[in-house]
Amino acid sequence: MRFPIIRTVxxxxxxxxxxxxxxMLIMFGVPLVLYPVMLLGMGALGExxxxxxxxxxxxxxxxxxxxxxxxxxxxxxxxxxxxxxxxPDPEQQLLNEKIQAILVVPEHAEQRARASEEVHFKxxxxxxxxxxxxxxxxxxxxxxxxxxWIIEQRLATKGVPADVLKGIKTDIxxxxxxxxxxxxxxxSILPLFLLITGMLGAFFPALSVTTTEREHGTLETLxxxxxxxxxxxxxxxxxxxxxxxxxxxxxLLSMSMxxxxxxxxxxxxxxxxxxxxxxxxxxxxxxxxPTLIFFSAIVLVVGLLARTYRExxxxxxxxxLLPVISMVxxxxxxxxxxxxxxTPIVNTTVIIREALTGRVSIEAFAAAFAASxxxxxxxxxxxxxxxxxxxxxxxxxxxxxxRGLTKLGSSPRRRLPGIDEAVALWAVTILLSFYVTPSLSxxxxxxxxxxxxxxxxxxxxxxxxLLAKWQWRETFSWxxxxxxxxxxxxxxxxxxxxxxxxxxxxxxKLWPASADYFRINTEPLAKGxxxxxxxVTLAVGLLAGFCEEFLYRxxxxxxxxxxxxxxxxxxxxxxxxxxxxxxxHGFPLRLLLGLALGFIVYRTRSIFPAMxxxxxxxxxxxxxxxxQVHSQGVDAAIQHASTPEPLGLDTFVxxxxxxxxxxxxxxxxxxxxxxxxxxxxxxxxG
Amino acid sequence: MVEVRGLTKSYDExxxxxxxxxxxxxxxxxAGEIYGLLGPNGAGKTxxxxxxxxxxxxxxxxxxxxxxxxLQHPEDVRRNIGFLSGTTxxxxxxxxxxxxxxxxxxxxxxxxxxxxxxxxxxxxxxxxEYADRANDRLSTGMKQRVGLARAVVHDPPVVILDEPxxxxxxxxxxxxxDAITALARAGRCVLLSTHSLSQAEDLCAKIGVIAHGxxxxxxxxxxxxxxxxxxxxxxxxxxxxxxxxxxxVTASPGLSEDRGRA
Numbered sequence: 001m002r003f004p005i006i007r008t009v010x011x012x013x014x015x016x017x018x019x020x021x022x023x024m025l026i027m028f029g030v031p032l033v034l035y036p037v038m039l040l041g042m043g044a045l046g047e048x049x050x051x052x053x054x055x056x057x058x059x060x061x062x063x064x065x066x067x068x069x070x071x072x073x074x075x076x077x078x079x080x081x082x083x084x085x086x087x088p089d090p091e092q093q094l095l096n097e098k099i100q101a102i103l104v105v106p107e108h109a110e111q112r113a114r115a116s117e118e119v120h121f122k123x124x125x126x127x128x129x130x131x132x133x134x135x136x137x138x139x140x141x142x143x144x145x146x147x148x149w150i151i152e153q154r155l156a157t158k159g160v161p162a163d164v165l166k167g168i169k170t171d172i173x174x175x176x177x178x179x180x181x182x183x184x185x186x187x188s189i190l191p192l193f194l195l196i197t198g199m200l201g202a203f204f205p206a207l208s209v210t211t212t213e214r215e216h217g218t219l220e221t222l223x224x225x226x227x228x229x230x231x232x233x234x235x236x237x238x239x240x241x242x243x244x245x246x247x248x249x250x251x252l253l254s255m256s257m258x259x260x261x262x263x264x265x266x267x268x269x270x271x272x273x274x275x276x277x278x279x280x281x282x283x284x285x286x287x288x289x290p291t292l293i294f295f296s297a298i299v300l301v302v303g304l305l306a307r308t309y310r311e312x313x314x315x316x317x318x319x320x321l322l323p324v325i326s327m328v329x330x331x332x333x334x335x336x337x338x339x340x341x342x343t344p345i346v347n348t349t350v351i352i353r354e355a356l357t358g359r360v361s362i363e364a365f366a367a368a369f370a371a372s373x374x375x376x377x378x379x380x381x382x383x384x385x386x387x388x389x390x391x392x393x394x395x396x397x398x399x400x401x402x403r404g405l406t407k408l409g410s411s412p413r414r415r416l417p418g419i420d421e422a423v424a425l426w427a428v429t430i431l432l433s434f435y436v437t438p439s440l441s442x443x444x445x446x447x448x449x450x451x452x453x454x455x456x457x458x459x460x461x462x463x464x465x466l467l468a469k470w471q472w473r474e475t476f477s478w479x480x481x482x483x484x485x486x487x488x489x490x491x492x493x494x495x496x497x498x499x500x501x502x503x504x505x506x507x508x509k510l511w512p513a514s515a516d517y518f519r520i521n522t523e524p525l526a527k528g529x530x531x532x533x534x535x536v537t538l539a540v541g542l543l544a545g546f547c548e549e550f551l552y553r554x555x556x557x558x559x560x561x562x563x564x565x566x567x568x569x570x571x572x573x574x575x576x577x578x579x580x581x582x583x584x585h586g587f588p589l590r591l592l593l594g595l596a597l598g599f600i601v602y603r604t605r606s607i608f609p610a611m612x613x614x615x616x617x618x619x620x621x622x623x624x625x626x627x628q629v630h631s632q633g634v635d636a637a638i639q640h641a642s643t644p645e646p647l648g649l650d651t652f653v654x655x656x657x658x659x660x661x662x663x664x665x666x667x668x669x670x671x672x673x674x675x676x677x678x679x680x681x682x683x684x685x686g
Numbered sequence: 687m688v689e690v691r692g693l694t695k696s697y698d699e700x701x702x703x704x705x706x707x708x709x710x711x712x713x714x715x716x717a718g719e720i721y722g723l724l725g726p727n728g729a730g731k732t733x734x735x736x737x738x739x740x741x742x743x744x745x746x747x748x749x750x751x752x753x754x755x756x757l758q759h760p761e762d763v764r765r766n767i768g769f770l771s772g773t774t775x776x777x778x779x780x781x782x783x784x785x786x787x788x789x790x791x792x793x794x795x796x797x798x799x800x801x802x803x804x805x806x807x808x809x810x811x812x813x814x815e816y817a818d819r820a821n822d823r824l825s826t827g828m829k830q831r832v833g834l835a836r837a838v839v840h841d842p843p844v845v846i847l848d849e850p851x852x853x854x855x856x857x858x859x860x861x862x863x864d865a866i867t868a869l870a871r872a873g874r875c876v877l878l879s880t881h882s883l884s885q886a887e888d889l890c891a892k893i894g895v896i897a898h899g900x901x902x903x904x905x906x907x908x909x910x911x912x913x914x915x916x917x918x919x920x921x922x923x924x925x926x927x928x929x930x931x932x933x934x935v936t937a938s939p940g941l942s943e944d945r946g947r948a
Contacts, residue, residue: 008791012780019779217773221836224739224769225792226761390742413698 201247210303445528493616495661545615692747827858
């Protein structure tokens, strides 16, 4: 990576951008001129109009006024804002806006009302006129005052003091701070503006550095210079991202200040003064950064896929609708959940809302930020793949057309998975798990496990392998192993159990889990093994062993091993495996389990021993639980799981046996002296 | 300077077959020589030149450019070539001076050396007068000169030009041809593709006739005439094309008429 080349290309792109009036207008003109002028102008006009409508004196006709003299007296008071006129054909006068309302007083209204009869006044207005609601309110207030006077008269007639009319008053205290109140007002609109303006800011520069270059033939001249494609993409991508960040940032500042001014100008500004919290705005902006990277990468991808500027513009139309997701989320105001936090765009919208209202937790922010970074990374990787494609200079290359897709799909060459593809597959399985599993929570254990393991893990993996044309044997390590490898797998699967249990006890002493944690994790299994304990045990072992290994020690580990040093690949693979179980407390143990299983596949070059070890490990745990459920009952088994046994002599004996098993397994897994096994690390890198 | 051995570039077809854009091409070009790739549209000229410029990766075979292997040292190859594609390939919002300077920087020139080289090529291609005018306000001929200046700003030993006079009027064409001759006289190895038989005959020391992705014959114009037993390059060219694929020539009334005249 050569910084001088990146800098040279970046400044060339920047120079071109600064001479592009359209981009400048979107980046600076819209937030610095258009919003303030438009919104402040609208706000000032609105305020003026409302004040005028409120202060205006409205003209009404009162029919049969003589039957409600007190009401006429009230209306004639100067503070009522109404003046009574007498005009023929009042309805026509109303439609012609000569008067604003007609008040129809029933026959002997006042006399009947004072005699405790119910009387009906009728107000006629023309609601197609802006003044209707104001005159309606004013007449209503006058009638309300008249009603109170009538009731006082009735009470006086019956000798009851007017004090009985004193009611209950309610004082509402808003505990939200002024910046929280403003944050709430902003949270409905700001995420959409932040994302949509960021995307718009990135759009024209992205097309300028990709499609326009292809169209004008400048890309080819750039590609024949010593500048590497990665360096070119970094320079171009940095400019696009900078534009997105700058546009979004300027819009954020402009929009918040203008909105604050507009809301402050309104007579009823949500119950008090409003203030902007710079830290909340800063946090909201920070939360949006990974999603802005995501959007920048999307528009770069669009720019690289399109052959002409016109084609890019038409492709971009549906892409531009992506930020609208944030508007929908803003309207729905969903509660924060793990699924929300890892869903692209939605998570950013929710976190911005939480940041603006000062309620964001560091865990939620970190989870959403990390998930958004992952998606942004995947999109950037897709852009890099496209930019590396040699067909980029071919004006006939049309990967997005039906013909282009047919060509892509028809390539007979099979290949190994890339890290980005494998991580994208992993993200899809996680999202599926988050969204589908809760709806299956009432299912019996076996169908639930089957659907999760087969439907949410194995099928997406198989489908991706077919579509991406992965080399089956190498990607999935789908080859037979030596008999001693299977023996090692059995010993490893069994040997890990006492060691894992002991480590969990120790972990629980340092980092105690709640009682709920054990109940939530144990109860479904405990209830599942009440009937058919053997079938459930075998099924869980088989499904978890086969399906989870199929993904994690299959394409994921293969992709990581191709690009990273062995131990880095194994650790990252185990981390993803553990993270996918969505169990913070069980994370360290599953990390170790994932490492052990990854090592078995690495050493044996076959996935089957790892499937066996994984299956045995899970099946033994389920079998032990089934034994406890049948000997002590469900509640006692759950209780037993939540109260770890103290470390005694038998524990140490079991740990000793476990260590011996693992040592023997390690010995058995040593590379064969037979060169045909080819167990050197180099041979495994694909 | 340029040695191409068995260069093949093919693409996968939807039906599982292979489209061979260039098949087993061999050619060589020395310093101070102008080599012309002559062929009809879709013959594989641009693909060959793109492979030599490392924009495309050959499916088989290889080549050495300025002593560097295409596959082993693509960056060194790029550092030693100047490439002008079929389009002028200029940034519309930059001026010629900025364009030439930008490419000079990409080739590692800096400071006084860069400025001196920029001035040299601007004068060499007679661009100085409009060097600070935006590229999108230049005529096609002016743009082509800027394209050439950009391609040779780093003074490369090998210059690859893809149809450099396509779409130019005769006067600008003559200017560009003079510039190409000057480059060869200065010891550069110039590889150019062209449709123009007369241009190839006038400029090129060596010509490769290419059709359907195959180099049908290679040699000096005289050698091509001798090998095809024809009196001039025009007849030699049609003879070669006809021998390889008779339909491509006889099926075209225009071409048959042309052959009759020649």
